[in-house]
Amino acid sequence: MDLSFVILVEIFYAVASLALISAGLAVVFGMMKVINLAHGEFMMMGGYATITAVQLGVNVFVAMLIIAPLIVGLIGLVVERLVIRHLYGRLVDTMLATWGLSLFFIGMATMIFGNTTTSITTPITGFAVGDYQINGYNFFIFFVSAVLLISMYVLLKTTRLGLIARGTMQRSDIAAALGYSPDRIYMATFFCGSALSGLAGAVLAPLVGLVPTSGGAYIAKAFITVIAGGPSLIVGLISSSSLFGVVNQIFTFGISPVFGDVALLIAAVILLRLLPQGVTGKFFKGKM
């Protein structure tokens, strides 16, 4: 009983962290069709922003939930203005440009923070469930992901702002004809996407050490989750991260973390063979 609870918590944690690392990319790639290969580096910068803020004496939760997303969002804003906005609609070109950006960010982080592992202590302590100990931070990550997905849903589905954003992504010319500036809407959306990436990096930073190349560990998983999720932003994110999270954790428990990752990738290959449009290309059609 206790064991099944512990395994359940780990599975929820895996699902939540997949959703978290993919949320920013889902906005930037899923909505805006910008292949952001610097997504991992946005997360890495979120982590460094948190660690730097904590070292300057800021409360760790303020640093993670407010400062890091803001800073990374602002960096995203600059990047959008300087690079990305010239490349909307040019899928392959955005890939090349953002790959260059990713190398640039790794280089900058190496210059500033050094090519060395930095980290902070996990702010939440563990607790016991029967005979088992659970890392309390898992619940925090789960909580953040849940709040994030719900607020994204509410924002996109029920507010006028969300409607305008979705409309612009579908037909920017019509949005423009109705008096909205697609340029500014794209800018705001990219800001949100970057901020989400920064938040993900920040929240995961206390769990794992950071090096400037940390982003590389996330980028593949994030892309797989978003692509396998399919056209619906939030339902797709939830369904694909649930699927992969469960597969990953079952094999991690059963065999080892390496096989967990292998199983995740194999599951992704099979899934995309059966459902080339992603999960929501076939099921939950028309949902958010």
Place this chain on the structure above:
Amino acid sequence: MTISRRKFVAAGAALTGSMLLPRVVMAADTIKLGSVLDTSGIFDAYGKPMDMAMRLAVDQINADGGLLGKQVEVVSYDTQSDMALYSQYAQQLTRQDKVDVVHGGILSASREAIRQTMHKTKTLYFYNVLYEGGVCDRNIFINGVTPAQQVEALVPYAMGKSGKKVYILAADYNYGHITAKWIQKFVADNGGETVGVDFFPLDVADFGSTIAKIQTVGPDLVIAPLVGGAHLSFFRQWAAAGMKDKIALASTTLGVGNEHKVLTAEEGNGIMVAYNYSQELDTPANNAFKKSWADANGGDQSMHEIAVSNYQGVLTWAEGVRKAGSLDRDAVIEALETGVSIDGPAGKITVDPKTHHAVLDVHLMEFQDQGMRVVETLPQRQPIDTQAVCDLQANPNDNKQYEIEI
């Protein structure tokens, strides 16, 4: 300015040409000591202090008038925690810089990447790192602690403080695999049982499910030969899950890169280790060493197990050269094989002629308030694991790494 293709090619050729020129025009009357270490990247916690230690040793040798009346000059390369760069820089050191000796390599993977290059080019090689034992090659000298010196002492001590059921978490490359086998052997020898072994690639940093899995098995003791910055997360997550007071923890590597100073006292306290060196050794030799280190590096105190090994390795080599009265590789090897001893910060280190390993002191220690408290000192331990399989006096042409069979 526009750059025509022709100009670009010309500039490129000039640049390539200038890179091919010898890096430094060497004066003929210096001794060249080559060094390859990861002074950046995820292994820099190991490599940076090792580099400082090597330079400190060389500076001290030079301040005392050098060797054979010549100054020692360092030729060093940063391998950036990238195994591929080791083979490249090993070629560069041996064929282009033509150094007299090479000290370096940190991970066992890196040692095996360059050992054959050193062997083929007959360049004397010192590997000054705690490792899994078994390397038998007349061209290499190793002064790091081996499993028979470390694990054999650590396992019964840690089992005595916890219990008989042991779970092993090891790094997924030759060091981790071979060390895990040694741990299993010593656990069995002491009447215990290994209830689980897991291997982790060096970039794995999320141990949540592993920690849950360990709990399902319910061992008394976890022994963790984990390596590098990413694996440090395990100890952090272990403490964060509140496991620290439930299951005892020992490691064959934690603290080698001063990890006990990176972890907080709450995360580290009570973890059991066994090494040749601890900053807390209160001996005149260590105190003098710490002071000269601080003087040389602006007050820094980042010396650790393998940095001190590297320091002692350079001193051992220097002693061999003095004794041989020559830089010739074979003469130096023969001189070292007489059983040269030095007194380093971690006590007396003697070259074992049969295996080219070292006889040295090992201390059983526990982490306490970000330090390593010495619990028990085991003086002058022989590398019996390697001695059992390797005899370079009888087979000087041996050139392989023996692995333990279970």
